[in-house]
Amino acid sequence: MQFPFIDLKKQYELNKTNLDNAMLNVLQHGQYIQGPEVKLLEEKLADYVGTKHAIACSSGTDALVMTLMTLGLSKSDAVFTTPFSFFATAEAITLAGGTPVFVDIDPHTFNLCPKSLKKTVESVNKQGKLNPRAVIPVDLFGQAACYEDIEAISKQYDLFTLEDAAQSFGAPSGSSKACSFGDAATTSFYPAKPLGCYGDGGAVFTNSDELYDELISLRVHGQATSGDKYDNVRIGLNARMDTIQAAVLIEKLRSYPQEISMRNQVAQTYSESLCDGVVTPFVKPENESVWAQYSILVDDRDGLKNHLAERGIPTAVFYPIPIHLSKAYKFLGYEQGDFPICEEIANKIISLPMHPYLEKSAIETISTAVNDYVNA
Numbered sequence: 045m046q047f048p049f050i051d052l053k054k055q056y057e058l059n060k061t062n063l064d065n066a067m068l069n070v071l072q073h074g075q076y077i078q079g080p081e082v083k084l085l086e087e088k089l090a091d092y093v094g095t096k097h098a099i100a101c102s103s104g105t106d107a108l109v110m111t112l113m114t115l116g117l118s119k120s121d122a123v124f125t126t127p128f129s130f131f132a133t134a135e136a137i138t139l140a141g142g143t144p145v146f147v148d149i150d151p152h153t154f155n156l157c158p159k160s161l162k163k164t165v166e167s168v169n170k171q172g173k174l175n176p177r178a179v180i181p182v183d184l185f186g187q188a189a190c191y192e193d194i195e196a197i198s199k200q201y202d203l204f205t206l207e208d209a210a211q212s213f214g215a216p217s218g219s220s221k222a223c224s225f226g227d228a229a230t231t232s233f234y235p236a237k238p239l240g241c242y243g244d245g246g247a248v249f250t251n252s253d254e255l256y257d258e259l260i261s262l263r264v265h266g267q268a269t270s271g272d273k274y275d276n277v278r279i280g281l282n283a284r285m286d287t288i289q290a291a292v293l294i295e296k297l298r299s300y301p302q303e304i305s306m307r308n309q310v311a312q313t314y315s316e317s318l319c320d321g322v323v324t325p326f327v328k329p330e331n332e333s334v335w336a337q338y339s340i341l342v343d344d345r346d347g348l349k350n351h352l353a354e355r356g357i358p359t360a361v362f363y364p365i366p367i368h369l370s371k372a373y374k375f376l377g378y379e380q381g382d383f384p385i386c387e388e389i390a391n392k393i394i395s396l397p398m399h400p401y402l403e404k405s406a407i408e409t410i411s412t413a414v415n416d417y418v419n420a
């Protein structure tokens with residue numbers, strides 16, 4: 045049997061007529077950049093997550109970079125984040141001129157640990173070399189980080205909180221949704237994310253009018269937002285979203301809530317089918333995951349990966365190399381052992397196929413293959 049890790053074709057086939065029409069409509073009206081669909085999408089996105097503004101842009105990475113650019117960072121500014129994320133989270137800090145300072149993770153949710161954050165901010169203050177400026181929690185695998193505690197720490201130390209919701213668009217947490225936490229939040233519409241388009245795309249969310257105006261300007265080369273648009277008022281980017289991607293997202297957003305409940309069903313079936321030797325994902329009672337990934341912990345991760353590959357079951361490892369141990373960040377001087385929880389999880393984690401259209405029989409076949417290996 046063959047299983048795709050993520051089945052984007054199935055999703056397209058189910059909604060082909062609407063998606064084709066949405067894309068054709070853009071080809072026919074001809075406003076390929078900043079067309080009317082972009083504005084409409086922004087309204088729908090903000091409405092979905094419950095923020096005043098959404099700014100559509102070219103990728104999740106550019107969304108992070110743009111937002112950090114508004115802080116005017118320099119090398120002596122510390123931006124705290126997790127070492128257990130996609131590389132872009134930390135990379136954006138460096139691109140925007142700041143210095144990433146890593147903080148270990150919670151062993152159950154794999155999200156940034158608020159207690160470690162507080163300790164790290166205090167030790168940076170004590171050392172007196174860097175100025176604490178911001179924190180970027182990541183909602184890893186689709187579950188919101190612990191914003192109640194993180195925002196209290198941000199308030200105490202005057203940090204800007206930027207939620208990296210690339211994997212968690214709209215994930216419920218308490219009475220709020222992911223993308224609505226902090227001073228601003230960013231997401232990604234890369235095809236494999238829970239809400240994906242057919243290319244690259246992203247968005248920034250905020251309730252601040254001031255930040256909104258600045259982001260609109262940064263998105264197009266720092267253009268003036270009133271008066272002559274060729275009167276550039278700051279250094280910006282080309283970070284626009286293509287109109288075709290906006291049209292695709294408007295269509296896909298319609299089926300998103302249903303797809304999220306299907307993903308939850310898949311996750312539940314996995315968790316019921318996997319044996320005791322497997323650590324299944326922990327979702328806090330106040331949270332609901334949107335399951336960007338279904339990730340388990342096992343002692344012999346590489347052995348399991350091979351065992352499943354031999355049976356035609358694809359898996360992925362997010363993330364085999366914690367960011368603080370990457371070659372690119374060698375210059376920061378971190379060493380093996382600096383973040384023991386993150387490093388242990390990185391050795392044990394493996395993600396199983398996850399998408400809304402994964403059938404029960406497939407989940408059971410995959411689970412049996414996992415259980416056989418773990419029990420052998």
Ligand SMILES: *Cc1c(COP(=O)(O)O)cnc(C)c1O
Nearest residue numbers: 103104105130132133210232234
């Ligand atoms: C995917 C991802 C990004 C980057 O998004 P792109 O759209 O690929 O640029 C940033 N942060 C996290 C946590 C991600 O998973």
